[in-house]
Amino acid sequence: MGISDRKEREKQEMKKLIIDAxxxxxxxxxxxxxxxxxxxxxxxxxPGTIYLYYKDKDELLYAVQKEAFSKMLETFQREATSxxxxxxxxxxxYSYVNFGIKHPDLYDLMFIIRxxxxxxxxxxxxxxxxxxxxxxxxTIGECMEKGLLRYSxxxxxxxxxxxxxxxxVSLQVRCRFKVMQLSDDQVSNMIHLSIKEFLRTIKA
Numbered sequence: 001m002g003i004s005d006r007k008e009r010e011k012q013e014m015k016k017l018i019i020d021a022x023x024x025x026x027x028x029x030x031x032x033x034x035x036x037x038x039x040x041x042x043x044x045x046x047p048g049t050i051y052l053y054y055k056d057k058d059e060l061l062y063a064v065q066k067e068a069f070s071k072m073l074e075t076f077q078r079e080a081t082s083x084x085x086x087x088x089x090x091x092x093x094y095s096y097v098n099f100g101i102k103h104p105d106l107y108d109l110m111f112i113i114r115x116x117x118x119x120x121x122x123x124x125x126x127x128x129x130x131x132x133x134x135x136x137x138x139t140i141g142e143c144m145e146k147g148l149l150r151y152s153x154x155x156x157x158x159x160x161x162x163x164x165x166x167x168x169v170s171l172q173v174r175c176r177f178k179v180m181q182l183s184d185d186q187v188s189n190m191i192h193l194s195i196k197e198f199l200r201t202i203k204a
Contacts, residue, residue: 015053015063017043022064026105031113036060061109062119066128068106073131075099080135085142086203092136093165093195100169101191107169136161150204157202164198 021042025034036057040047054060080091100107109116110129120126140157143149151157168191171177177187 019063019067023067030105058115058118061116065109065116068110069128072099076135085139086148088139096165097168101172104173150202
């Protein structure tokens, strides 16, 4: 291995170290308590070292967001695997909502917090979520080919299903279900039934 190859490998290893530490801190401490300095302390480097790889916190958050989407994709690939496109669509819907509720801080980073999208705007593109979105749209396409959905436009179908899941997760992670005065078990059951009823209404 040449010097340039070794340097590139070391660069990627350091980036992975930073991202992994930041991801763990989001899960353990939440977004608000995670700073460049705290991440640097966790990996036992100076904040200046992190700035050699990421120009600011927004750019680092964008990289961490990409890793969070990778974890969601892994969840889809593990839990939404039915050969039946309709069944797989159901599995994606439940998997998406369960992932968001189980990982509220990652979900914030992926879909709610503004900061990572500043980097996306600078790039002129947001590709972090492409693989997850394609997993959904590919399944929708198969459903539509078989006449299983009430939609004529796959983009509208994808947006509708995504919005349903996002709404349920957002209400739960922001504690807005309290307005319904339900126990935790009742909320979980309500979420499950809401997904089931929504899917029933869009099935052809």
